[in-house]
Amino acid sequence: MNQRTPVIMNLMEKDVFVEGKVDWKGRAATKNKHGGMRAAVIVVATFAFENMANLALAVNLVFYFNTVMHYDIADAANHLTNFMGTSYILSILMAVLADTYIGRFRTVLIAAFIEFLGLSLLTLQAHYPKFKPPLCNIFLPTSHCEKLSGSNAVMLFSAIYLLAVGGAGVKAALPSHGADQFEEKDPKEAAQMSTFFNWLLLGVASGGCISLTFFVWVQDNKGFDYGFGLSMIAMFLGGVTIICGLPWYRIYVVQGSSAITEIIQVYVAAIRNSNLQLPEDPSELHEIPMDKEAALHEEFLPHRDVYRCLDKAAIRSDNTVPSGPWKLCRVTQVENAKILLAMVPVFLCSIIMTLCLAQLQTFSVQQGVTMDIKLTKSFNMPPASLPIIPVAFLVILVPIYDQILVPLLRKFTGIPTGITYLQRIGVGLLLSSFSMAIAGIMEVKRKDVARDHNMLDAVPVLQPLPISVFWLSFQYFVFGIADMFTYVGLLEFFYSQAPKSIKSISSCFLWSSMAMGYFLSGIMVKIVNHATKRGTKSGGWLAGNNINRNHLELFYWLLAILSLINFIVYLFVAMRYKYRPQTLDAEHEHEVHQLRTLKPSMEAL
Template sequence: MDTHVVDGSVEWMQEEKAELVVDGKVDWKGRRALKHKHGGMKVSLLILGAFAVENMATLSLAVNFVSYFTGIMHYELADAANIVTDYMGVSYMLSIVVAVVADTWIGRYKSVVISGFIESLGLALLTVQAHMGSLTPPICNVYVKDAHCAKLSGKQEAFFFISLYLLAFGSAGLKASLPSHGADQFDERDPKEAMQMSSFFNGLLLAVCIGGAVSLTFNVYIQDRYGWDWGFGISTFAIVLGTILFAFGLPLYRIHVAHTKNGIIEIIQVYVAAIRNRNLSLPEDPIELYEIEQDKEAAMEIEHQPHRDIFRFLDKAAIQRKSDVQPENQETPNPWKLCRVTQVENAKIILSMLPIFCCSIIMTLCLAQLQTFSVQQGSTMDTRITKHFNIPPASLPIIPVGFLIIIVPFYDRICVPFLRKFTGIPTGITHLQRIGVGLILSCISMAIAAIIEVKRKGVARDHNMLDALPVKQPLPLSIFWLAFQYFIFGIADMFTYVGLLEFFYSEAPKGLKSTSTCFLWCSMALGYFLSSILVKIVNSATKNITSSGGWLAGNNINRNHLNLFYLFLSILSLINFFVYLFVSKRYKYRPQHPAVTGGNSEE
């Protein structure tokens, strides 16, 4: 029998030890979680549903915000694109802050609930602004040549940015906590549950696609047909509903107990201690390095990592001096002077993942362009599906999203088991292989985007429509030509972003699971920020060689040189892929990693 003390009372549990979740997770009352009562694939469906609802509420905004900023708020195209990418970048960057708070203080469950409330508040304020004419500038046709449209006043702009960044903060919290809370429902050390966790990460992408399909059709239709106040209002209702449904699953979850120690601080301590001990000589036998005693009870509650012969300069943080040796009744040594081997190994893991993290930034930079400039391309083209029905340009990503809704289950249920028979790897192929496939596909996608833009501009030139207004004079070229670039990039998403999420979660130290999954969001943030910077650099570098004042200057996309910009991004992505091959080949997985059974390195 196991004895548990909960709120001062003693409960006797008759379950066998095999039923216990042995990785320290508890139920909502603080008792040790049980495998047959808590967590598992069925319970994770609530998390997947919440993630789908969050994407349903926000994806239509990400792809259609440029139209809102230019048509309603009267920003110029380049400024509007930069506001979108800055908003997305801040949202993803804030996820790191929320993840640290979730891992260290409040836990992932509370983080999701609080973030859902904040995101709802931001969307509600945007709804109010879109509905009230006093909070927006007067109506004006921004596409009329030399039109002088009123800009937002100071108060209007302040209200706008407060609402926008409340939305960003709430969305950051959900992205930071939902994936890791979902992965917490599985035990990595159980082979069966390890495979289920891999399916969960594939399910995350499927949830994103299902929510995105609704967002790109229904939400975009409402925004374009009935107004942005209705569009924002529906998104607000969706987030509130999703948060409530998630909260109701509390009795069924395996809950990660927030650590009192900050994982980021522990990593910093290793570097500080290593610098302090830089003049000390490393012992020949690593067993002489400092580590706490490991007994049966500690093995369940305290993480222990074996020493690895990489980044040896960090091992100096674990060199014991005579002054560091403490009597048994004394407190542990100062962690800023002496660190455990496990703590040092965790720092090595994070350092090892940084090159992989950096190689994922360029792909997001490309995605940012597809989310902004491709919508403007679509607004100049023929959007008719039938004689009486047009597809909004912002709904174009529904094509790859619809395909992914089919291909993700096919990949998870057919391709992965098939590959598993040949590789012996539970996930079919390793995480790094999956990431690499996505990176090369993103390069191909941008090359296709450049070719399609050459064709689109050629049609505009042949029909003397270089100065045509997008709404009134669409080009005689179907918008579905843009589907090719979206289609390839959608498959790249399936490989790279899901691979990165699973890679960061599986490799991360125990106390940094939420924070590590946010490496993906952080790389996306940097990609969006670099996108804004790159647009400005490109315009500045090309302003004297083009009549429009730069490749991407002005609001007339027919006069811009977007094809050259896409070609530049394709070349940049190809270079990034070769750098990735170099760093991934040298990466060593952490010991006893469940997804890798043969070899430590990756090509």
């Protein structure tokens, strides 16, 4: 060996370092020691515990608000959808903190603690009678039950919205932290990343199975205090699990500057430069040279001939005097703004599906309360456990889809994920429309049974209808398949298309669309009740506490029509979308050039 050997060895060792990521001690992360599926599995397990803690709440809180806290069905449903919507919308703020200031891993830890605190407070209130309104049967027409109010109401909603904040942080940062364990530029790791997102859904479904069966059964049969206590324990185990993976994580290093600010700068600069003429040659637009030492670790994107109005942000008004960031932006910065702008229509088309999901977590559960819930002569199925049908199906279908269907589709399409992200999303959107149509048909059948047996005014708890709750499984089954296609497709789509500095924020496109869907659900219930007030005795299709006298089937069919229209709009959006181009990395190009230069020396050795 000669004196050149250490230089070559250093270059070869540098290849195993992961750019922009460190281990838990702050040292540069390496591919052979950190990240990969080993670390990702721990993230999947953490998400499973988090969903285990929360899914039982999502499906049974309406019943808790209605029967224990004495809110009307519509108010109880709105309280739940407001809570869910707030949690999802707060994920944007938590994502900004994760990407810019705190870091994704630390955000997960802090959020898990806040969520644990909210569950502890909820358990405490459910256990002690002094924190609840007096006992009363809300289903009896002659009852005038006192609703929760005063300091006890403050306690309830404090607990609920602590859960919202904590859940927002976990949802915002945990999927991105898991995806950080892979490098998109490495073809093998890029394929593993797609598998990780499928496994993430599998983890959510696995935790959901336990939550929807055991936790819900405990809530209904042993008391909500015991059920909430189990959720608190599951959240604690989730926090412990994420900490256990510390030695293997690749932890993304925050840049200290807001990527959102850089996007806003593009729009401001484009407006300020609106009077300037775009150059015919895009190469004349502003970009820092890739061979400059200051450009190392920077991301570079090629110019695209779309949304040309934003290109004005990169026009040099004076070639001799550099402008500030609010008047002159890099081409890459402009392209990032274009990518986010192009994703907005896809984001908007996903809102209606969450609107449908909200009904399965609220009104479909109320349907189940009125039906025969017997599995055997001695065991009753809790109505809130109905979502176990699509969730259990996902546990079976996700491995089949990932390990069998995707490789098979890959042979025909040549696409690593089998089908494109947008095709996967579209399949789910169409199936959600079918699910709502089926839900309307099932509601007609349920009401026919109630009418035929003169049970339209029956008290569900005392006298359930002689029709099995499993008739509702059809709508849950179809929506479960839609879930697998759309939500995982959206998560992959937003993560893969977003700039690397805002990966957490990009995943919040999904959570934000869900937030808007939940908020829209509450608004739509009120609009529908107001619009149908004159034509019904109860004061609207969905008004009052007697679901047998309501017109839920018409509401479901209305959602089916809206979902179908939404799918048609989505087809136009998807056909016009252009996928993000490959990133040009200055440091990578520089290293490749060095290795090519030293290739003769290496062969000589």
